[in-house]
Amino acid sequence: MIRHLFYIFKMEPGRVRKSIALELLHHLFIAVPTGFLLLIIQELFSGHASEKRLYIYVTIMAVMLTGQLWISVKTMVGSNTMTYALSTRLRIQLGMHLQRLSMGTFKQRDPGDLAAVVLQDVANFELIFGHTIGNMAGAVFATGILSVFLLFTDWRLALVLLAALPLCYVMISISNYLIVQQGKTHVAARNDTGARFLEYVQGIRHIKSFGMTGSRFSTLEQALNNFRRASIRTEAIPGPFVLTTGMILELFFLGMLSLAVVYLTQGTLSVATMITFLIIGYRLYEPVKIVLVDYVILRYMNISLERVIELLKTPVQDAGNRQVPMQFNISFENVTFAYRDHKNLLENISFEVPECSMVALAGPSGSGKTTVTSLIARFWDTNGGAIRIGGINVRDMAPTDVYALISEVFQDVYLFDDSIYNNIRFGRMSATEAEILEAAEAALVLDFALELPDGIHSTVGEGGNKLSGGQKQRISIARALLKNAPVVLLDEATASLDPENELYIQEAIRQLVKGKTVVVIAHKLATIRDADMILVLNNGKIEERGQHDSLLKNNGLYSRLWNTQQATNGWKIA
Numbered sequence: 001m002i003r004h005l006f007y008i009f010k011m012e013p014g015r016v017r018k019s020i021a022l023e024l025l026h027h028l029f030i031a032v033p034t035g036f037l038l039l040i041i042q043e044l045f046s047g048h049a050s051e052k053r054l055y056i057y058v059t060i061m062a063v064m065l066t067g068q069l070w071i072s073v074k075t076m077v078g079s080n081t082m083t084y085a086l087s088t089r090l091r092i093q094l095g096m097h098l099q100r101l102s103m104g105t106f107k108q109r110d111p112g113d114l115a116a117v118v119l120q121d122v123a124n125f126e127l128i129f130g131h132t133i134g135n136m137a138g139a140v141f142a143t144g145i146l147s148v149f150l151l152f153t154d155w156r157l158a159l160v161l162l163a164a165l166p167l168c169y170v171m172i173s174i175s176n177y178l179i180v181q182q183g184k185t186h187v188a189a190r191n192d193t194g195a196r197f198l199e200y201v202q203g204i205r206h207i208k209s210f211g212m213t214g215s216r217f218s219t220l221e222q223a224l225n226n227f228r229r230a231s232i233r234t235e236a237i238p239g240p241f242v243l244t245t246g247m248i249l250e251l252f253f254l255g256m257l258s259l260a261v262v263y264l265t266q267g268t269l270s271v272a273t274m275i276t277f278l279i280i281g282y283r284l285y286e287p288v289k290i291v292l293v294d295y296v297i298l299r300y301m302n303i304s305l306e307r308v309i310e311l312l313k314t315p316v317q318d319a320g321n322r323q324v325p326m327q328f329n330i331s332f333e334n335v336t337f338a339y340r341d342h343k344n345l346l347e348n349i350s351f352e353v354p355e356c357s358m359v360a361l362a363g364p365s366g367s368g369k370t371t372v373t374s375l376i377a378r379f380w381d382t383n384g385g386a387i388r389i390g391g392i393n394v395r396d397m398a399p400t401d402v403y404a405l406i407s408e409v410f411q412d413v414y415l416f417d418d419s420i421y422n423n424i425r426f427g428r429m430s431a432t433e434a435e436i437l438e439a440a441e442a443a444l445v446l447d448f449a450l451e452l453p454d455g456i457h458s459t460v461g462e463g464g465n466k467l468s469g470g471q472k473q474r475i476s477i478a479r480a481l482l483k484n485a486p487v488v489l490l491d492e493a494t495a496s497l498d499p500e501n502e503l504y505i506q507e508a509i510r511q512l513v514k515g516k517t518v519v520v521i522a523h524k525l526a527t528i529r530d531a532d533m534i535l536v537l538n539n540g541k542i543e544e545r546g547q548h549d550s551l552l553k554n555n556g557l558y559s560r561l562w563n564t565q566q567a568t569n570g571w572k573i574a
Helices: 002-009 011-046 050-097 102-109 111-154 155-162 164-203 204-209 218-236 239-266 271-281 285-312 371-377 399-404 420-425 433-442 467-481 499-512 546-552 556-568
Strands: 330-337 346-353 358-361 384-389 404-407 486-492 515-519 533-538 543-547
Touching: 002 384, 011 050, 011 111, 050 111, 050 285, 102 399, 102 533, 111 155, 111 164, 111 271, 111 285, 155 164, 155 239, 155 271, 164 204, 164 218, 164 239, 239 271, 239 285, 271 285, 330 371, 330 467, 346 371, 346 384, 346 533, 346 543, 358 371, 371 384, 371 486, 371 515, 399 404, 404 467, 404 499, 420 433, 420 467, 433 467, 486 499, 533 546, 533 556, 543 546, 543 556
Parallel strands: 358 515, 358 533, 404 486, 486 515
Antiparallel strands: 330 346, 330 384, 533 543
16 A cells, blocks of 8 residues: 555645645644643642743744644645645546557457546545545654653553554455455446446437336346345444454453553552543544544555556557668557457458558458558557558557558447547648638538538537537548648448448548548448458458459459449348
């Protein structure tokens, strides 16, 4: 746990040191007046009390209490400033780290789990640093000061009180172990509940259409029940040990009182000392009780901290030697690829895409077409072989440099909950308004945007839910036109559109691919008849390659796919 805390401390070391110093000073101002209270008691029972000394002690206590008020304000402000500075830095660092991870990481982890790390686990971290750490540091410091006062007053009674602490440590250690075990289960149940609820909301249309709402959607109900049980166990199982620790403290205080009565009757203890231990001795345990409660919370929160640090330490894609190509031909050299723990999706694939040419990928579903385009964009790294752009291995290029060379237009378009204008501008943030409008006009976006209430500045909704599929595609193409990257990856954007929108999109795509190196995934084979090269993939291998006419003459897989599509063109619902 300490190792995790220091890992976070390094982000804002100056603020952390200042905050801890203020916390210690604050608790010093709390503890020292207790010592002067002890001196006042001793003075009153000395038999020759000095009024001057009593006034001095009271004056010092008043000054300390006034200083305590001032320092407490400084401590609260400093603590919260440090906490939210750290959490902001942590969230930004997590966001930047996520950008550098391969797509394989996102494929392995549930999106709800990643969101929980950035939002809920960092929020738990805020609680640790905003309250718990300061309370614990101050409590330990205050206990040390009070212990010194009591040892100087009567070491025998002080040792009785301090003897409870080792037993408390044993109880805390047991509860700590239980919290760690139950806490991991609780966090997993929390994340699963969040993921299932997100799934429920996103799929509500289908859930309703199949009558699976409410308790009939058993996946969400089961996740909620698991979360309820995990929450109860996390609270209930360590609880008896925490209560036992409180009882141990009370028993040792009673034991100290019993021994004090014996010493008093034997004449080896003064009344003043006994009163001192009655008042201050019980206060010795107050910081311990704070530590007891906060330590239990801290151990649970440490699970969140572990998850944050685990994500930050997830290996990123190698940035290579930061080489940048001057030409934009693409070559695959004996490329083999598989997702983790899966069979090979591509096996010894080799082909060349000359600069400013179009190569089409055809083949049945699951043959590896999308995987090829993902590897070109370096969303994943190959398991074997090499992919080169302009003769440079993409592994020797930073992922951001690869992304800068590529524009993508896929069927599944994602738009941000912003204006049409800003969604196009996302292609190149430095673009001028004239350049953005030019791209919008070339992609035929203005044809529909100008009819909206706010024109091109109309909002599109989350994921573009206020627009039709064809309208979203045009914005996606405008974004790619604005980026003007030399390589275009095109997942045939017209495959699921109506005939009218298809004409608009095809015209916009023609503007996009002029003078570019293009790799297109073909769904309708008629759209790739003019491609410079067609690669026919099947089971992760290139089964055929050539131009449209020659592939038809081969009577192979491409010919069968073509004939099937031609036959289905006349299908209709009877």
